[in-house]
Amino acid sequence: MPTMSSARRSQWPVWLCWLAMVLDGFDLVVLGTVIPTLIKTGELGFDAVGATFAATISLVGVGLGALFIAPLSDKFGRRKLLIACVASFSLFTIGVAFAPNVAVFSLLRMLAGLGLGACLPAALAYINDYAPAGSAGKSTTRTMTGYHVGAVATALLAIFIVPNWRLMFIIGGVAGLLLLPFLWVKLPESLPEAASAKTGPAKSSELQASDPANTTTAVEHSTGTKPKTGFRDLLQKPYPMVAVGIGIASFMGLLLVYGLNTWLPQLMAAAGYPVSTGLTLLLVLNLGAVAGLFVAGILADKHGTKKIVLMWFGLSAVFLAILSVKIPNEFLLNAAVFVTGVFVFSSQVLVYAWVSQLFPPRLRGTALGFAAGVGRLGAIVGPAVTGTLVAANIAYPAGFYVFAAAGVLAVAALFLVPHEVRTADTGVLAER
Secondary structure: OOOHHHHOOOOHHHHHHHHHHHHHHHHHHHHHHHHHHHHHHOHHHOOHHHHHHHHHHHHHHHHHHHHHHOOHHHHHOHHHHHHHHHHHHHHHHHHHOOOOOHHHHHHHHHHHHHHHHHHHHHHHHHHHHHOOOOOHHHHHHHHHHHHHHHHHHHHHHHHHHOOOHHHHHHHHHHHHHHHHHHHHHHOOOOOHHHHHHHHHHHHHHHHHHHOHHHHHHHHHHHOOOOOOOOHHHHHOOOOHHHHHHHHHHHHHHHHHHHHHHHHHHHHHHHOOOOHHHHHHHHHHHHHHHHHHHHHHHHHHHHHOHHHHHHHHHHHHHHHHHHOOOOOOOHHHHHHHHHHHHHHHHHHHHHHHHHHHHHOOHHHHHHHHHHHHHHHHHHHHHHHHHHHHHHHOOOHHHHHHHHHHHHHHHHHHHHHOOOOOEEEOOOEEEEOO
């Protein structure tokens, strides 16, 4: 296994983490592409209730994976966990293609979600271990572009493959299996403790000297004490207030992401726009998301992540409120939705970037897993709340008011998070 210092000149880890996010993007939309076919044909016994259960249990699996499996990357290393997560996700996803009924289909989706849920925090923790100091914003946001690329690519693939829904899951699983040998051969271990074990004390000192971002872990290692990791650390000073603020913001962030991706076309139809316009706006929204990721990362590294994430959530609330007003001009409508996508989607990613800065490397995977896991609860609540409004025929404009309120609550929660986090053994961990 290559060490961090020898691999620092390589772009392999950057691309491999990006490809891991592509798998996450695949999982985001694959169920949505096959559910209409499953309900229409009644195959496996699917109906609307069964489809809702399968979709919900999939998100539950992802949330549980983020909360309880992702922290293992702090104990056993990012590389090992990433490989294990991609392997399990791939195998269970292939298994979905051969499910005999709705129950087994849903169970396999949940098991696949466990691996995939841990994959995102582990990959983001890895890329922030690996990236140069002061580039957490760009590293996180650029890695997360893979999420949207995977979603768009899967949607396009479905146009040519569906109604053969089984082949969709086989392709997704095989793609993950093809990624495994590259992860095994080309991905170095990122944790300084692992690097020191492989390279010895002298080279470990060189690594720590060349990588200021990991000096906090070097301090822990030099004291001879084995650092503890786990969710109990998030309950100890100075982390509880940080965890509360980050958890609420992440919940609201993914409520917006999943709520809009699920119901935007229907909200626009309720407003009187043609159905085709609503579908086009969904694409425009996600194009804005990709643009926003690049811009947000650059600004966060330049001006401080807290300032930018507060601004991003605040502007998300403003533009979501604007969408509650019918815009007759097609160009202005598309522009408004594009700009909304710029702010809404990258707001949540900036939360991940900030978490990577606020917590030391020994807790980075745990903290990211907590943020992603709590956020997945918002991913379940968002579509459910909006769906309730749709059923009550008040989705427009009430749906956009709910989304705008979520943005405001995220801003309020992040104000709770201090600019500086100090601990006895690491000093100032974050001032951004």
